Amino acid sequence: xxxxxxxxxxxxxxxxxxxxxxxxxxxxxxxxxxxxxxxxxxxxxxxxxxxxxxxxxxxxxxxxxxxxxxxxxxxxxxxxxxxxxxxxxxxxxxxxxxxxxxxxxxxxxxxxxxxxxxxxxxxxxxxxxxxxxxxxxxxxxxxxxxxxxxxxxxxxxxxxxxxxxxxxxxxxxxxxxxxxxxxxxxxxxxxxxxxxxxxxxxxxxxxxxxxxxxxxxxxxxxxxxxxxxxxxxxxxxxxxxxxxxxxxxxxxxxxxxxxxxxxxxxxxxxxxxxxxxxxxxxxxxxxxxxxxxxxxxxxxxxxxx
Ligand SMILES: Nc1ncnc2c1ncn2[C@@H]1O[C@H](COP(=O)(O)OP(=O)(O)OP(=O)(O)O)[C@@H](O)[C@H]1O
Ligand SMILES: [Mg+2]
Numbered sequence: 001x002x003x004x005x006x007x008x009x010x011x012x013x014x015x016x017x018x019x020x021x022x023x024x025x026x027x028x029x030x031x032x033x034x035x036x037x038x039x040x041x042x043x044x045x046x047x048x049x050x051x052x053x054x055x056x057x058x059x060x061x062x063x064x065x066x067x068x069x070x071x072x073x074x075x076x077x078x079x080x081x082x083x084x085x086x087x088x089x090x091x092x093x094x095x096x097x098x099x100x101x102x103x104x105x106x107x108x109x110x111x112x113x114x115x116x117x118x119x120x121x122x123x124x125x126x127x128x129x130x131x132x133x134x135x136x137x138x139x140x141x142x143x144x145x146x147x148x149x150x151x152x153x154x155x156x157x158x159x160x161x162x163x164x165x166x167x168x169x170x171x172x173x174x175x176x177x178x179x180x181x182x183x184x185x186x187x188x189x190x191x192x193x194x195x196x197x198x199x200x201x202x203x204x205x206x207x208x209x210x211x212x213x214x215x216x217x218x219x220x221x222x223x224x225x226x227x228x229x230x231x232x233x234x235x236x237x238x239x240x241x242x243x244x245x246x247x248x249x250x251x252x253x254x255x256x257x258x259x260x261x262x263x264x265x266x267x268x269x270x271x272x273x274x275x276x277x278x279x280x281x282x283x284x285x286x287x288x289x290x291x292x293x294x295x296x297x298x299x300x301x302x303x304x305x
Contacts, residue, residue: 029081031044032047040243054214057224114164117165118168171202178213203229247259
């Protein structure tokens, strides 16, 4: 692709004419939106989640990321556009309905019980039992073995399944939640800012398991503020701003630099720099260069990237 094509593609929204490989999307939003009373939190959002691919949703605070995943996970209903699962329009009224269709959400504050052992948390709400009523009891052995096996399958090796989940690191807890969703048959995994509170190393671990889930054929929606994390595992990127989609592009059509600039609010920073240049005593030439990638770009000779 020439630089002209690439820069021309960076209008408000990049149309993506390249068909996505693999099966059709499991989950799709077409021009979807959500209003809370007269507050329009989300408007005209289109998104497709394919098996074995990671769709990243980026955006600043209040951009509408949580609203988007609340629609897909069955917590809230869309008020405009369409929401399709396996090609059919749906309108979930509870998260249970989404889960029944294989859509699992790992929330940032993870619904775990810190003092309970890892295996117990793994099966929380879906415990294995043996025997029949009235002598039915928890099958602790089977749960421990299964949790251990499933975690190992995802490459997570814990010394002791009995250790309280609260003693694991934030990254490990996220990984247990991912392995759990995979085990319980998720086809689509939604991760709400799984790396937000983590350091570099732990973020790397979580990114590794996002890739592992993808390799097992799950479609992943990865919500994040961090373009670097997104770019490490993402196949497709959507940037939300003030409830609308500012950019949607597959990996081959957007560079990390462009993504970072969109997230940093290239247009706003450029405007701010211009304003600062009017202020005496501020030397804007000393500031790093800010590119406004959201504005129409003239032909440049930067070459291809
Ligand atoms: N239940 C609600 N009632 C009214 N307005 C809401 C509600 N939930 C969200 N909003 C508004 O919708 C907009 C988008 O919010 P949302 O929580 O989806 O953003 P976000 O991208 O997840 O932000 P953050 O990064 O801070 O989590 C915000 O302006 C918010 O105030
Ligand atoms: Mg949010």
